[in-house]
Amino acid sequence: MNKKPKLTKDMFLPVDNDFKEAEKIARPSLSYWADVWIRLRENRLAMIGLITIIVLIIMAIIGPYLNSYTFYEQDFTKKNLRPNAEHWFGTDSSGRDLFTRAWYGARISLFIGFMAAFIDFVIGVFYGGISGIRGGKTDNIMMRIAEVLYAIPFLLMVILIMIVLERGLWSIIIAMSITGWIQMARLVRGQVLQLKENEFVQAATAMGASTSWILRKHMIPNTMGPILVNITLSVPTAIFVEATLSFLGLGIPAPQASWGTMASDALGSILIGNFYQLMIPAALISLTMFAFNVFGDGLRDALDPKLRK
Amino acid sequence: MLKYSLKRICLALVTLWVIITLTFLLMHSIPGNPFAQEGSMPKAVYDNLQSYYNLDKPLLTQYGLYLQSLLQLDFGPSLKSSSISVNDYIKNGFPISLHLGAQAMVIAITFGLIFGVIASLNRNKWPDYVAMVLAIIGISVPNFILATILINYLAVEWHLFPVATWKSWSHTVLPSIALAMMPMAYIARLMRSSMLEVLSQDYILTAKSKGLSRYSVIFKHAIRNAMLPIVTVLGILIANLVTGSFIIESIFGIPGMGEMFVKGIFNRDYPVILGSTIFYSAILIFLILIVDLAYTWIDPRIKVPGGRK
Numbered sequence: 001m002n003k004k005p006k007l008t009k010d011m012f013l014p015v016d017n018d019f020k021e022a023e024k025i026a027r028p029s030l031s032y033w034a035d036v037w038i039r040l041r042e043n044r045l046a047m048i049g050l051i052t053i054i055v056l057i058i059m060a061i062i063g064p065y066l067n068s069y070t071f072y073e074q075d076f077t078k079k080n081l082r083p084n085a086e087h088w089f090g091t092d093s094s095g096r097d098l099f100t101r102a103w104y105g106a107r108i109s110l111f112i113g114f115m116a117a118f119i120d121f122v123i124g125v126f127y128g129g130i131s132g133i134r135g136g137k138t139d140n141i142m143m144r145i146a147e148v149l150y151a152i153p154f155l156l157m158v159i160l161i162m163i164v165l166e167r168g169l170w171s172i173i174i175a176m177s178i179t180g181w182i183q184m185a186r187l188v189r190g191q192v193l194q195l196k197e198n199e200f201v202q203a204a205t206a207m208g209a210s211t212s213w214i215l216r217k218h219m220i221p222n223t224m225g226p227i228l229v230n231i232t233l234s235v236p237t238a239i240f241v242e243a244t245l246s247f248l249g250l251g252i253p254a255p256q257a258s259w260g261t262m263a264s265d266a267l268g269s270i271l272i273g274n275f276y277q278l279m280i281p282a283a284l285i286s287l288t289m290f291a292f293n294v295f296g297d298g299l300r301d302a303l304d305p306k307l308r309k
Numbered sequence: 310m311l312k313y314s315l316k317r318i319c320l321a322l323v324t325l326w327v328i329i330t331l332t333f334l335l336m337h338s339i340p341g342n343p344f345a346q347e348g349s350m351p352k353a354v355y356d357n358l359q360s361y362y363n364l365d366k367p368l369l370t371q372y373g374l375y376l377q378s379l380l381q382l383d384f385g386p387s388l389k390s391s392s393i394s395v396n397d398y399i400k401n402g403f404p405i406s407l408h409l410g411a412q413a414m415v416i417a418i419t420f421g422l423i424f425g426v427i428a429s430l431n432r433n434k435w436p437d438y439v440a441m442v443l444a445i446i447g448i449s450v451p452n453f454i455l456a457t458i459l460i461n462y463l464a465v466e467w468h469l470f471p472v473a474t475w476k477s478w479s480h481t482v483l484p485s486i487a488l489a490m491m492p493m494a495y496i497a498r499l500m501r502s503s504m505l506e507v508l509s510q511d512y513i514l515t516a517k518s519k520g521l522s523r524y525s526v527i528f529k530h531a532i533r534n535a536m537l538p539i540v541t542v543l544g545i546l547i548a549n550l551v552t553g554s555f556i557i558e559s560i561f562g563i564p565g566m567g568e569m570f571v572k573g574i575f576n577r578d579y580p581v582i583l584g585s586t587i588f589y590s591a592i593l594i595f596l597i598l599i600v601d602l603a604y605t606w607i608d609p610r611i612k613v614p615g616g617r618k
Contacts (some may be wrong), residue, residue, distance in 0.1 A: 023332060080431065124477075146329050148320070148323055148324045149310075149327075151320075151321070151324040151587065151594055151597070152324070152327070152331075152590065153330055153548050153551070153590060153593055154548075154552075156552060156586055156589060156590065157554040159574065160331075160332060160335050160336075160582070160586060161335065163335075163339070163574060163577070163582065164335050164336075164338060164339050189416065196451060218387075236449075239449055243451050243453075244453070244556060246557070247453050247556055247573055248556075248571060248575075249574070250574070261450075263453070263454060264453075267453075267457060267560075275461060277516075278454065278457060282450070282454040282457075283453075283456075285450075285451055285454070286446075286449045286451075286454070287449075287451045289444055289448065289449035290446075290448075290449040293448055293449065294445065296397065
């Protein structure tokens, strides 16, 4: 038993280099998000969308400072001017510079879009997360409530709330958030119910992790993909709803401007031949909707591991 | 199946009740009084008006009275014109809105399916790109802008169609197209992806290898199966059409329910807003219920009891 194994020197020679080569990982290891990014980059349409979104955001920040006009300054000697060297997008029926107003409107419209999406995200993740993690009776009751609220026509509800609230930026955002979060909550709940069965969550529960810990550290990071897609697609919806509200006279009050109010203001001057006044906000709204929609679609495809090559 | 249907019907009724209650409370939480703006009104007249509209009673009694009259399908009087009740508005407006909506839905489904099928059969060739560009435009351009562009070119400049109002069939063309564009685009995109999925299924391969003609593979096997997801989104699309019709109707000056709703908003005519919201919601909930029940009936693969949330 106490006989030592015989050790010879050749046992301690370095391994063949060929053998090491075979073990080497040829491709760099990629995190999930790096992989998503690679797939997203290959989707040309989605990249066009992303670049458009970035350009729009940059212009919303710097656009209003690019010339010397302000968004509220009226000059009745320069009404309804077509686009020219002085007023790059022309002026509206009150003689306001449309270039400045367009980018000022971009700020408001994009802010409403992002803010509404963000609030939906926060409420939706909490509501759906808690409902999914608790399960059982809590889940049942919470989901029944959500189901009833979800059946209420979204635009009708927003319009009604806007009639009651005073017109303004935050009223619009609140009105949209009151029922807007439900879709997100349902999405998160579905994902959480799936994830809950996974071993890493059971392990965390067994080690005494609290509900909020599990939600923050395990559930949200793992659900981030579908959530991101949902956020991307709810930004254009919010901008669209805002435009519709403006058309109904329930949008941002003057002198502030959003793309929606610019478009509905312009409707009045179409019949006297000032079609360009509508085309500017219309093109910007459509471009934004287009950019977010194609980017969201691309993101959804990129997040789907089944499409991995 | 019966149990599931009953459950869905109960849920629909609860939803309707929640909507009625919420709208009622919202409309009565608006600060101020609808008759305050009429200026120097004798007190007796004011009191009479108040009691005619039950505004002098406590809120709960008003709510009870309103529910009672709703059960008798009476939506109450309008605040702005004493001779016309909300029921009259609905009776006059609804057939027109129904006509417009049905026509738009037929256009949306027909062309949506055609574009989707053509795109999927010519994947990544020019018909696919043309159809998908059309679809993206349909989703990106808000309907009031599309309507204005249609009026500006097809009606004002080229005189192909009348500009507005609702008299002959040619008056219905432009509003129907404007209303149909968004759901059409949606159906086209969905149909394309659904067709692509179905075409890659084994049973299509089997059908082809049996030597069936291309016609019968596409029409008998592919399209019929690919249409199923379209049925699930019909509810959302109908909701979209209904809410879209407010704007289309008021742009084209069509005397339908949508125009009445928009006028109600501008005039702050609360009974009209309340009545049309409830009427719209009831119709929407009913249609969505039918679509849901039809879906379980069309697709035998869906097992109803407990199988679907």
